[in-house]
Amino acid sequence: MEPIAKFAADRMLARIARWLRMLGADVIFDERIDGAAMLQVARRDRRIMLTRDKRLKAAPDVLFLASNHFREQLRQILMRYPFDIRRDAFSRCSKCNTPLIEVDREVIRHRVPPFVYASNEKFSECPACCHLYWSGTHPERIMRELQRIRAL
Secondary structure, eight states: OOOOOEEEEOTTOHHHHHHHHHTTOEEEEOTTSOHHHHHHHHHHTTOEEEEOOGGGTTSTTEEEOOOSOHHHHHHHHHHHSOOOHHHHTTOBOTTTOOBOEEEOTTTTGGGSOHHHHHHOSOEEEOTTTOOEEEOSSHHHHHHHHHHHHHTO
């Protein structure tokens, strides 16, 4: 199986960065860094730069996203750099990009609402920012949205 491409998203693409992370992609994003500086970071780390900045679109290691529409942008990325979403989805923190680790549900019992604890067997945590994740309905909605995006 092909490894997932590593991306760097410019500050105009916060939503794309979060979505790609939820799908399992390794995406760096920092709204404080402008496009040219992020391109330098991307090159240093051997990442594909995702941008809406027209000044950067001619670079060979840049994917210029022509559309302003999120669904079209995501579709363009997934068509150009396909990866196994079913295998990799929900394996990274959508907030900070760190790979998630599975945690024992007893350890997090008092960190989630009682109904969440009672209705979920598996929990994951980001070791960097301590954000907790569980399946619930959010992943199902994301996968349905992906099916719609791919059908565009």
